[in-house]
Amino acid sequence: MKEKAHIIVFGNEKGGSGKSTTAMHTAIALLRMGYKVGTIDLDARQGTLTRYFKNRFNYIVQNKENIPSPDHMAIERSQAETKAEQQAEETAFLSMALEELGKICDFIIVDTPGTDCFLSRLAHSFADTLITPMNDSFIDLDLLADIDMNNYEIRGPSVYALMVEEQRNKKMMTSGRGIDWIVMRNRIPHLSTNNNKIIADLLDKISKLASFRLTPGFGERVVFKELFLKGLTLMDLKEYQNNELTMSQISARQEIRTLIKAIAPEKYKGYRKPLRPDDIKTKKIAPENDNTVNTNDLMDESIEKKKKKSA
Ligand SMILES: Nc1ncnc2c1ncn2[C@@H]1O[C@H](COP(=O)(O)OP(=O)(O)OP(=O)(O)O)[C@@H](O)[C@H]1O
Numbered sequence: 001m002k003e004k005a006h007i008i009v010f011g012n013e014k015g016g017s018g019k020s021t022t023a024m025h026t027a028i029a030l031l032r033m034g035y036k037v038g039t040i041d042l043d044a045r046q047g048t049l050t051r052y053f054k055n056r057f058n059y060i061v062q063n064k065e066n067i068p069s070p071d072h073m074a075i076e077r078s079q080a081e082t083k084a085e086q087q088a089e090e091t092a093f094l095s096m097a098l099e100e101l102g103k104i105c106d107f108i109i110v111d112t113p114g115t116d117c118f119l120s121r122l123a124h125s126f127a128d129t130l131i132t133p134m135n136d137s138f139i140d141l142d143l144l145a146d147i148d149m150n151n152y153e154i155r156g157p158s159v160y161a162l163m164v165e166e167q168r169n170k171k172m173m174t175s176g177r178g179i180d181w182i183v184m185r186n187r188i189p190h191l192s193t194n195n196n197k198i199i200a201d202l203l204d205k206i207s208k209l210a211s212f213r214l215t216p217g218f219g220e221r222v223v224f225k226e227l228f229l230k231g232l233t234l235m236d237l238k239e240y241q242n243n244e245l246t247m248s249q250i251s252a253r254q255e256i257r258t259l260i261k262a263i264a265p266e267k268y269k270g271y272r273k274p275l276r277p278d279d280i281k282t283k284k285i286a287p288e289n290d291n292t293v294n295t296n297d298l299m300d301e302s303i304e305k306k307k308k309k310s311a
């Protein structure tokens, strides 16, 4: 029987902290390391991760180049009438998605919305690894801990940390395993201010209180916006950029590698043979005259079939 896929959830109740960008980069980095990867977009309404993959498919079609892409699924919020029905449907959708991807993947990456909702909480309860990117601001910090701003004393964990604690306990009860929680700073300015230093110190203290690990994170880099539009990641640049990598791109790639090192995929799935260009097969390319691809249909069909079966 296939060993259980390792689930990596990207979560933070704060919008725009870099969850989708980091999820995408992690997925492609793991694929390039030779692992089989599936991705789930739980923020289908906004659909940033799904849009990222559509842009990637368009890049493949337009440039006729194969770049590795994971099996991707997007899950919409339930439109059922009652709250109970909505929660039952969303639980069934996510469970089925994890089961389907789990059959073929070593790692499943789950991108969650930047708000507190049932689907996001549920995803957290399945996480083997949870990655929380946060911007270098007191507003982001406020979701992790209640801090007295007069003297920077930490009074206790705050809403998001409490939610993670609750899901950790749930997971421990159901599977006997906890969640490896990693917090990373994102968009770190090149020139550090006094506030950045205070935030770094506070994070260090909160990590002990809320039981998470800290990893250095990503600097502020304009290249992320440009890469999104092309559907590419920093891990794709070497092969698909004509000129040499810039110093900034090299440092940015190093930041991604540091995050992957913190996740330690080999601990769960062993070492794999990294992908070479010849190994890369495009999963699905749109017909010649249509440069858009529905990335959901691969798996959605099997979910629909299952739903009908169980009805
Ligand atoms: N390190 C970075 N440097 C510069 N821009 C970044 C960085 N990380 C993310 N961004 C940009 O910040 C914006 C928000 O990022 P992203 O969509 O990944 O956040 P999110 O947490 O998924 O947001 P949401 O909660 O709305 O889903 C995007 O435009 C992205 O390109």
Ligand SMILES: [Mg+2]
Pocket (backbone or CB within 6 Å): 019, 020, 021, 043, 048, 049, 111, 112, 113, 114
């Ligand atoms: Mg997002």
